[in-house]
Amino acid sequence: MRNTYLSLAKARVVPTVVQVVVVAVTKRQAATAIRQKLNTLKVTLCRLTLIVSALFVGAANSAVLPTERADVLYHAYSGDGVTIDGPSVLLRKNIGGKVSVSANYYVDTVSGASIDVRATASPYEEVRKEKTVGFDYLNNKTLLSTSFTNSSENDFEANSVYVGISQDFFGDLSTISLSYSKGWDVVGRRGDESFEEEADRQKYGLGFSQVATKSLIVGFNIEHISDEGYLNNPYRAVRFLDATTDRGFSFATEKYPNTRSSTAYSINANYYLPYRAAIYGDARTYSDTWGIKAQNFKVGYIHPIENDWVFEVFIRHYKQDKADFYQDLFSRPDEFNFMARDKEMSSYTGVTAGISVAYEWQFSQTATIKKSAVHFEWDYMKFDYDDFRDATAEAPVGEEPLFGFSANVLRIFASIWY
Amino acid sequence: MRLFNKTSVRLIMVACVATLGSGCASTFDSINPLANLEPWVKPYERSNLADPIMSMNRNPVALAYAKHVFESREGARGADGGAGGGCGCN
Numbered sequence: 001m002r003n004t005y006l007s008l009a010k011a012r013v014v015p016t017v018v019q020v021v022v023v024a025v026t027k028r029q030a031a032t033a034i035r036q037k038l039n040t041l042k043v044t045l046c047r048l049t050l051i052v053s054a055l056f057v058g059a060a061n062s063a064v065l066p067t068e069r070a071d072v073l074y075h076a077y078s079g080d081g082v083t084i085d086g087p088s089v090l091l092r093k094n095i096g097g098k099v100s101v102s103a104n105y106y107v108d109t110v111s112g113a114s115i116d117v118r119a120t121a122s123p124y125e126e127v128r129k130e131k132t133v134g135f136d137y138l139n140n141k142t143l144l145s146t147s148f149t150n151s152s153e154n155d156f157e158a159n160s161v162y163v164g165i166s167q168d169f170f171g172d173l174s175t176i177s178l179s180y181s182k183g184w185d186v187v188g189r190r191g192d193e194s195f196e197e198e199a200d201r202q203k204y205g206l207g208f209s210q211v212a213t214k215s216l217i218v219g220f221n222i223e224h225i226s227d228e229g230y231l232n233n234p235y236r237a238v239r240f241l242d243a244t245t246d247r248g249f250s251f252a253t254e255k256y257p258n259t260r261s262s263t264a265y266s267i268n269a270n271y272y273l274p275y276r277a278a279i280y281g282d283a284r285t286y287s288d289t290w291g292i293k294a295q296n297f298k299v300g301y302i303h304p305i306e307n308d309w310v311f312e313v314f315i316r317h318y319k320q321d322k323a324d325f326y327q328d329l330f331s332r333p334d335e336f337n338f339m340a341r342d343k344e345m346s347s348y349t350g351v352t353a354g355i356s357v358a359y360e361w362q363f364s365q366t367a368t369i370k371k372s373a374v375h376f377e378w379d380y381m382k383f384d385y386d387d388f389r390d391a392t393a394e395a396p397v398g399e400e401p402l403f404g405f406s407a408n409v410l411r412i413f414a415s416i417w418y
Numbered sequence: 419m420r421l422f423n424k425t426s427v428r429l430i431m432v433a434c435v436a437t438l439g440s441g442c443a444s445t446f447d448s449i450n451p452l453a454n455l456e457p458w459v460k461p462y463e464r465s466n467l468a469d470p471i472m473s474m475n476r477n478p479v480a481l482a483y484a485k486h487v488f489e490s491r492e493g494a495r496g497a498d499g500g501a502g503g504g505c506g507c508n
Contacts (some may be wrong), residue, residue: 064479071477073476073479073483075483077487088479088482088483090478090479090482104482106482106483106507138479141481168458170455171456171457171459171460171461172457173457173458173459182482203496205496211459211464211467213459214463214464214466215467217467217468217472217474220476220478221498222497223496223497224496225495225496239429247468262494263496264494264495264496264497265497266497266498268474270474272466272467272469272471272472272474275470276471277448277471278469278471278472280474282498283495284494284498286495287494289428290446292493292494294493294494296494302471304471305446310471310487318488318492318494320492320493320494323493325468344491344492344493345493350491350492352488361442375477375480377480379484379487381487381491384489401447407485407491409484411480411483411484413477413479413480415477415479
């Protein structure tokens with residue numbers, strides 16, 4: 001990488017040298033000696049400035065391979081009666097100056113039961129393992145990326161491939177990228193060996209980012225996703241009035257359409273403050289053919305202290321309008337062709353506040369390990385539902401309190417750069 | 419399902435317009451009003467942008483996990499990974 005930057009520096013220094021020489025030979029003989037010395041000094045300073053600048057802006061030039069690093073992370077989510085935790089290991093290594101390979105191994109260990117499950121079934125425990133291998137190829141200002149992911153658990157198998165291309169232009173101030181991915185899911189159901197359904201997914205992405213000023217980067221993204229196949233969650237059920245039961249209601253299997261198309265648009269900005277700190281923000285709007293509409297925004301602040309500590313805080317707000325076929329309570333099990341009571345299909349708002357701290361050790365750039373860090377990140381999430389009621393509460397049917405819950409999310413990880 | 423549906427075609431068209439707007443296609447320079455636009459932030463002015471705190475994906479392993487948590491709890495999906503967020507934020 002560094003060789004690339006030095007080459008850029010040299011390319012920009014050469015015209016300056018030519019100008020200096022031309023200027024020097026056209027002046028009077030008496031001033032020539034002094035001017036030559038001054039110009040030599042100017043050229044030297046210019047060369048040094050450009051080389052140093054090029055070294056500093058190395059990471060700012062997006063037409064480079066991803067940074068070589070290794071991360072070992074422990075994650076934990078706890079909320080709504082569910083605990084999910086496990087490790088994630090991410091390794092990235094460059095081969096020569098044009099190829100980078102990466103591998104990620106991720107595990108979710110799920111235990112407990114969310115409100116959707118508590119109302120209809122027993123708590124459970126399961127493990128999901130996800131493996132990803134990636135390959136990036138850099139050619140001048142074009143970065144080609146591809147990856148393959150497999151996710152496996154006892155009742156779900158998913159495979160997906162991703163290809164992407166990213167191109168820098170306009171003096172490396174602008175980047176445009178296109179991506180496509182396709183996924184194949186096989187859905188099972190615990191306790192029912194004969195149950196097996198399939199679903200396919202395609203994603204089309206377009207991204208554009210622009211260096212707006214020497215302290216501001218802005219960007220936007222569009223992503224279109226199409227699903228086809230069995231899109232239900234086999235463990236979630238709709239609730240309908242049933243006077244023959246003590247509680248006054250019963251549950252039946254959800255019925256979803258077998259296609260779904262969604263489009264999301266987002267914008268983002270990062271701004272470097274007059275002192276060494278940064279603020280950032282992003283906003284997204286979303287809609288799909290199921291009638292779900294959602295908007296979210298996030299703002300954050302990053303504050304390093306010296307070269308050791310990095311503190312960050314953020315707040316994120318999410319608001320969603322329900323799917324057309326969502327209801328908390330139906331009048332009968334076959335009331336409509338499509339019926340859902342999955343709370344992620346309802347109308348609700350969510351707020352997440354996060355804080356993180358990292359401690360970094362910087363080593364020599366010639367050492368095998370150039371930098372290392374430990375990170376602690378904690379998010380607090382709160383969700384309040386507008387039309388999803390707590391069916392486990394003791395209350396007349398349809399008059400149960402609206403549901404809401406909070407969750408804590410931890411990420412603790414160590415990183416090395418080499 | 420068709421390989422390219424209506425929205426996908428729109429995305430490709432937007433990409434083509436953006437590429438032409440960049441002035442990359444010299445054939446169109448004479449009719450492109452943006453062709454004379456010069457990069458206004460010089461390489462030696464990008465030290466702020468190069469600071470890791472300006473990266474949109476400072477810690478990929480943690481960002482991927484955070485994205486997974488939101489996708490699991492929310493109905494919305496997509497356009498949240500800074501896809502293509504090149505821009506000097508590597």
